[in-house]
Amino acid sequence: MSKYFYPLVENPFSNDDIKKGIKVLKSKQLTLSYETRSFEENFKSRINSKYSLMVNSGSSANLLALQCLINPYRKKRLKRGDEILIPTLCWSTSLWPIIQSNLKPIFIDINSETLNIDESQIKEKISKRTKAIMLVHVLGNSCDMDQIMQIKKKYNLILIEDTCESLGSKYKNKYLGTFGEFSSFSFYSSHQISSGEGGMICCKDKTDYNIIKSLRSHGWSRGTSFENKIYKKNLHLDKRFIFFNSGFNLRPTEVSASIGNNQFKRIDSLIKIRTINRKKIINKISKNKFLRKKIDFYKENKFVSPSWFGLSVKILETKKNIKKKILKKLEKNGIETRPIISGNFAKQPAAIKYGFSKKEKYPNTDKVYNQSFFIGLPSRKINNNYLTKIVSAFEKSFK
Template structure:
């Protein structure tokens, strides 16, 4: 089976893990400081707070900005569920903005009509590593005095008009699950230029201890969101190899695009804006409307190719339907894309021959589906 994703690990990651084991210090040691410093340097930001997941980092951003029950935040329904869940943790209502059918990012033209007196922030998601229209996000945030949280969990290294995503808002969030561009196994990080956000986030991740607190002195109600030294060791190696990894993933993506173009398959890929520099997270194809996606997935699996739907619309998740009585039809573009998007194998060391096999399998599955549809007619 050709897997959907695979982390890019080398002897350098092993070397740094062994260094940690040799010290015997498995939490809050040299590696986590180095990991945070690498992020500060990469993004030219004042502060970085490494944590145990991207979800935790998003939650800390919400808490550190003082968002609370009764507040509303504009965000996208087409994302991994954590980008909305982090608001619900604090009783904040996610106000979903439908997406652009070409880029699959939040449709910024629909944002202003949803702003009320309760709106306090915009939580931007750079879906699949493509930056959202940050010119419009910044204009609207400035006009209505809204905070900005950038969920760049899928977009490390991506740029909007030459500026790295994660650096536009009050806080930028990155995640390091094994399918991400770089990984720490599990992990996340918050970056910011706001000292208050940094102080609160750093305290909250460590059971509410302030930076200068004694070990058993807790200034506020906090969480155990700490990143371990072993995770940070992998992260240091990955950050040192970031440009190499991003370059390889770009090459893999470009080969896929060329193969799809050559075979003229009846699928589309998200439009890449001229203002964007992509950081490739997954490779998603948009299937024709008449295709049974689950049968496509089953067919590809039988051919030895793993694939998955990406993403289900958040508002149609069972927990959200129970909480908010959401129904189909509220965000039609997101729902349509949720029904038609399919992720195929994508990782930095994917070979050209394997990619050819994937596209050939995709082509065969599409032909099989067309035969099924013709027989129905």
């Protein structure tokens, strides 16, 4: 039993999801096959991406995007030390694939209202070596995509969208994750849909798609557009096992794919329920004379129709260590909390250990980390009793 009456995530699986998973188990076909391909097809036609490949996590999707960018089969590949712009408020595996691909991350502070990259600070960070920008769409929100696309065009930058927290969000009626050359999605438990573990990578270019396909499966040519050409040059080899590229094994299981695929059919209703729940909580707290002086909520950016990942909360009191005290009380009173992603990643011990954290300051990210946190959003409709319980737990925690 969870110690929380309001956990980050309640059971994300319907009976039907479980049935679908069991059916796959019974079929004994657990490795990549029909279910994965079907999910990829449904995903790509639904969000309108050119190519989609399912992987075992959102982190793997980010890794594949960056590994594709340095791949020798790519016409224009990035070189060691090329720079990638990234917001300081990111997840660890939004950042690490950049370093693991021998590229250089250049941090940019966020806008403390949208929680996304501060568009106005991008240009000053662009140098001759800047080749790409890794956006992180935070908790269902996004930055001003019009500005990003203008900058992208002007400086000829590749765009990677880490959409792991924002499946289903749209900017001017276009799904996030369809603006850039690459995008990643996560289906980890607390996300908009869940396959337990799982993710999707989308891309726009056929060669990139085939490179990623080979990287996902050991670097072999089987099932890629390279297959015949490579075989013709290597007739002495077994066509099924020709390793022509670098590789990983980042494939999902069929069980995850079947569950993810089944949930994906309900994406609209899941988004709707989360949106209604969020509104109900905000309304109830905003009507509370005590709480409305203590907290505020982050809103969606202009032109964004959000698919909320969680409910992000801003503590209005600015006393030192206030957040720590409040979170401790909320947790004690049954509400599970999370920081806004990693906070300022440049301050994480890993960034310091690996020496890519400079002395530069990122005040907006620090401010958000010090004042804010988020709680989950249930994917079932919540009732008035439950709402009263939430508000009462907040009241107790802020006193």
